[in-house]
Amino acid sequence: MSFEPPRGMDDLLPEEFAVKQRIVDVIREIYRLYGYEEVETPTLEYLELFEAKSGEEIRHRMFVFDDPHGRKLVLRPEVTASVARLVASKLSRRPLPLRLGYIADCYRYDEPQWGRRRRFWQGGLELFGSRDPMSDAEIILASRDVFQKLGLVEQRFKIGHVGVMRGIMENVEQKTQDTILSLLDRKMHTEARQLMEQHLEKDAVETLWRLAEHRGDIKVVEKARDIVSPWPMALQSLENLETIVSLIKNVDPHISIEVDLGFARGLEYYTGMIFEQKLEGEQLSFNGGGRYDGLVELFGGKPTPAVGCSIGITRIQMHLLGRKNISYTNPPTILLTVLSDKASAYALNVADNLRKNGYSVSVDVSRKKLGDAIETALNKGIRSLVIIGDKEAADGTVTLRDLTSRTQVTDSLEKVLSMLAK
């Protein structure tokens, strides 16, 4: 008989948790540096929140179930909708712009695979209330910083703009636009082309088609300008994208950005710049986001422009764990070993005192022999051993052994503390 967690949901062992925590710490540091306030929303939401903008078929990829009163609940598949709900309701009177962050576990009913778990963690930044390209640039620069601080120097961005393609399809029903973009995202080009031809003029189809060939550095925007010029909104979007990229490049000339005008992301709520962040040698994207100006209004709020991203904490964690050379575990700095029952009370007092002075102390409660205690400390990477036996208990002293220099002293706790401080 064995008990396993549900399929696709992972236990995190100490080493794995330490890596995840480090990523979370870095994201929180970015919140601080950029002025984002962290919020928390429930793991469970009503189904309507996610159905509002997503289609019926999405239901099959979510954990949906009835509560005891028959209401449809869902384990959140992402957090942007919940945060937008907050901005539309409880935070609706806060002055804009509003910068919010979250660290949250999300759930998707999918076939588990590397980097795709049924339960995974996301960290997000959402900036509400600004249409300014500076805010788009901020999200990308903050994303860059997260990866940089984690030592993921091989990062690169792929950036597009849904306004370019939507601009060309301006006269087509929104829903059909969504379908075409989603087909393109899934690289089902034949089907996309078919649908385009049903709803669009020949030159529009041709232009959409040729946009996909426009990928590379920022110069592709210049090249695309001519072909989209008949569609004002598309042209405007192109210029918006150009501004965003040049703002970013101005701050960081060496940032790796691939502009892709044929790039579409699956989420239907995007209205402007969209991006993905990738790592060399990995297929999946580790962060994604974009501008979604209509979402807050959809949830009953005032029309509020917004841009944000969600960072795949679990994916980054798996990527980091795949590298052999990392270890983020923090052993306590001191092992305190007790050599006799009579010394127990005194030993606990010493440990208490050490902790009050800020040292992390692990008391060896297994009552090993001294040789074994030394071995334990060495195996755990602990370099300081405090030895408490009958002698120390009788004299009110402590013995501190430095396992690196292989030396030790027996003295009062005060003296030993001053030695530790060095």
Place this chain on the structure above:
RNA sequence: GCCGAGGUGGGGUAGCCUGGUAGCCCUCAGGGCUGUGGACCCUGCAGCGCGAGUUCGAAUCUCGCCCUCGGCCCCA
């Protein structure tokens, strides 16, 4: 949902073709060793994913299922 490879003490593995005693390494516990070094030696705990079938007998052969890892499909 599809295809492939797998599942053997806590971790890593051998055994499977050719049915018959489950072996090894690490870890863990105890001892050798009454208060001083990463070693060594001894002892010990604990395992064939689940279920059915074939058989005198199944880790091994057959069928079904579950799960893990890849690759598709899909992807918020």
